[in-house]
Amino acid sequence: MLTTDAFSALLKTLEEPPSHAVFILCTTEVEKVPGTIVSRTFHVQFKKPTKDEILHSILRIVQGEKLDVEKEALDQIFKFSEGSFRDAAKILEELVIARKGKITVEVLETTFKTAGMEHEVDKLLETVAQKNLKEALKIIDELSQKGTDFKILTERIAQGLHEMLLSGSSEFQARELRELLNLVNNSYRDIKFSVLPQIPLELVVVEFCLKQRTEDSPADSFQSGSRTNEIRREKQNTDIRSQKTEDKTQKIDKTPSSVLRDPSSIISHQSSGNMFSANAKSDNFMAALIDAVKKDNHSIAGILRGCRLTEIADGRVQFETKYKFHKDKLSEAKANSVLDMRASEILKEKVRVVVNLTDK
Structure with missing residues (x-):
């Protein structure tokens, strides 16, 4: 495709062409041709060859x-x-x-490293239909180690899903098939710009397999739980202030817990004299964090879905992942900055997100 300056130079020639010349312009992306050029040409649309x-x-x-x-x-x-x-x-x-x-x-x-690809595609789709995220990521990792061309692999997966859609026979429900085909179709465009060619397909698998879990634990439930506990805490503080005491110099010292060892328990934090408490159930916290991070970067949110929250303590939010490239991606300065910021906003205290590698 020509640059804007090149098109401008060509326009002058097209407006005043030499009598002995006929210009034939060919493109597969006519939408990128400037309107000034399009308006001065005769169009012939070729059909896709059989x-x-x-x-x-x-x-x-x-x-x-x-x-x-x-x-x-x-x-x-x-x-x-x-x-x-x-x-x-x-x-x-x-x-x-x-x-x-x-x-x-x-x-x-x-x-072209496509030996046995049809079998691998069938195996991968069967695993995804069973929502077996661990096994699906393992299959993709094995294909990556073999040097598989993920552009061709994604095409084969899309073709397989398309055939299922047209035939009406599939291990997927109609809604699931539509969602998965849309995710695969979008991931195909991302392969060209991905640092690792397998990442777009991995994100498809992670997002699809964990979608049901996310729907069962929406971010709203985390926020709702936070607000409920704030109301309860405020009521407790009001009751304490209203109590009569003989010794007016006596002070009620209510020290909040500053450490959360179990993500399914309650987080309490004293900040500037205001008590904050949040229902930090692991599923709800994960859903809230993923939802917040998605606004900044869909790729980071997708990788985060495949991690497991292990601990929130001493100003640190710790996750575990089995995949080194997921850990490396989330540990990059830009990604880590986003995670720290969003986690701190949700917990209403300054925390640092740490991602560890695990064999489990």
């Missing part, structure tokens, strides 16, 4: 170059080309360079 047309184009190259390619390999090349003549020719060229002899499906799968 399978027979692409195979015919590939066969011409095969026959012209005297290549030995089995029919099943040609079918796979068509799938990989995504309806593009150019991509189909490029894939064939890569296979010729990779293998001097006959080009088979095995050669293609070895070159």
Whole structure:
């Protein structure tokens, strides 16, 4: 695609073209072409080529170059080309360079690391349908270790879900299938900009598998619990002040607990003379934190869903995760700053978030 300056320079030529020249402009992203150019051109919309047309184009190259390619390999090349003549020719060229002899499906799968991918896709979808987050992340990690192309893997997953949607037969409920297909579709765009190619798919699995748990423990219940305890505490303070005592110099010393060892218990904190208490049930706190962090960064919130809250004590909120790249991501300065800020806002005290690696 041309730059804005290049389009401006081209516009002058298009407005006053030489009599002997005809300009043919081709693009797959017509929406990015400036309106000034579009208004001065005649448009011809090409349909996506059919399978027979692409195979015919590939066969011409095969026959012209005297290549030995089995029919099943040609079918796979068509799938990989995504309806593009150019991509189909490029894939064939890569296979010729990779293998001097006959080009088979095995050669293609070895070159593009897709061997056994159909089985892995079926296995992953079955695990996700069972909401088995641990096993699903394990499968993705194993695929990453094999050097799997996650762009191709995500395409295969989307194709599988699409077939389930059209056939009406699936291990997923209709609502779940729609949500999962939407998540996978969005993650495909994120692969290009992801630090680790597997992260977008991992976030899809984490968000989908933990969605039910989040719905059962919405952030509102945490806030509601906080407000209820504040009202109770205020009532207790009022009762204390209203008590009559013979010794007017006597002071009531009510020291709040400043340490929470169990996330399912109560957090109390004395700050500037005001008593604050919050219902810190682990599920409710996690839901509130994820909901708050999501406003700053969806990726951080998605990774946080896969962590386990272990302790809130001594100004520290501690989480555990089995995956080193999740720990590294949450420990980055920007991510850690967001977590510290949001956790402190929820607990109404200055805390620091720490993420530890665990084998459990």
